[in-house]
Amino acid sequence: MTGRKIKRILKILSGIFAVLLITFYFLVNYFINPKSDEKIRDTFADVNMEPVLRYLDFKGEQVRRIQMKPSFDSLLPTLVFVHGSPGSFMDFKRYLSDSTLNKKANMIAYDRIGYGVNNKGRVLKNLEEEIAVLDKVLTGINLSNVILIGYSYGGTLVMAADKNYRAKIALAPSVRGDLEPMFWLMNLTRWKLSKPFIPKVFLAASSEKFRHVEELPEFDNRWNRSLSKVMAIHGEKDRIVPFENSVYLKEIFEKKKFSLIPIKEGNHSLIWTNFDLIREEVIKSLED
Numbered sequence: 001m002t003g004r005k006i007k008r009i010l011k012i013l014s015g016i017f018a019v020l021l022i023t024f025y026f027l028v029n030y031f032i033n034p035k036s037d038e039k040i041r042d043t044f045a046d047v048n049m050e051p052v053l054r055y056l057d058f059k060g061e062q063v064r065r066i067q068m069k070p071s072f073d074s075l076l077p078t079l080v081f082v083h084g085s086p087g088s089f090m091d092f093k094r095y096l097s098d099s100t101l102n103k104k105a106n107m108i109a110y111d112r113i114g115y116g117v118n119n120k121g122r123v124l125k126n127l128e129e130e131i132a133v134l135d136k137v138l139t140g141i142n143l144s145n146v147i148l149i150g151y152s153y154g155g156t157l158v159m160a161a162d163k164n165y166r167a168k169i170a171l172a173p174s175v176r177g178d179l180e181p182m183f184w185l186m187n188l189t190r191w192k193l194s195k196p197f198i199p200k201v202f203l204a205a206s207s208e209k210f211r212h213v214e215e216l217p218e219f220d221n222r223w224n225r226s227l228s229k230v231m232a233i234h235g236e237k238d239r240i241v242p243f244e245n246s247v248y249l250k251e252i253f254e255k256k257k258f259s260l261i262p263i264k265e266g267n268h269s270l271i272w273t274n275f276d277l278i279r280e281e282v283i284k285s286l287e288d
Helices: 003-032 037-045 089-096 099-104 127-137 153-160 184-189 200-219 244-252 275-287
Strands: 052-058 061-067 078-082 106-110 146-151 167-171 229-235 258-263
Touching: 037 052, 037 089, 052 127, 061 089, 061 127, 078 089, 078 127, 078 153, 089 106, 089 146, 089 275, 099 275, 106 127, 127 153, 146 153, 146 275, 153 167, 153 200, 167 275, 229 244, 229 275, 244 258, 258 275
Parallel strands: 078 106, 078 146, 146 167, 167 229, 229 258
Antiparallel strands: 052 061, 061 106
């Protein structure tokens, strides 16, 4: 093969790589990066809803919270949604806009620090600080009437929150550091040459995932500290957070306090692909 042909092939490959990179950035910006307040209001306006957006301060960082009712109904329970890594509270858009859930409960959610419009990439130091942010979000709300719903790392946070809530629903929670799959591509978020090209929300997610291996074992004696009843819903074919995490929780909890709903052939996208099942279980928790 001549040098001219090699140069031509390399030029073509470089062009393909550039197109893929631009496409990747577009998809990240469109689907994963946090939406502006205006876009969020427009999204819910399409379903005739006017949520309240507020910003809470935590150590100088602004935490955006969405509240689906203009004011809390003290006679209703409160559903609190906590997203994973990467993610935003808009991952729960279908739940937040559900008419039945809105009739039966107050509903709030928030962008975790590192994934909000004002703090992309700047994750908190540890899980303890994540719990402190959750406590701030819940200030003034009767915890005995709160149902926490967390997805992926949000499920980890829900499990670690050890106050006495009405209930907890953990969706594909990560609780075992030794089960944490560390994918080779995550190294791109650490290498000096590649790091500048990685979207900030992925840098945040990678930072949290690397931390899991050492941090999660420190909470082994805390997953069961809260008196709240816990339900875990987990896909048996989850490759991001292995199903064995929820099996482990089942082993350390008393039967009357914990229930596990396995999703046969389910993967890590369960909050979208298994919406009806999760919605049904949330409704049951409101009626218990």
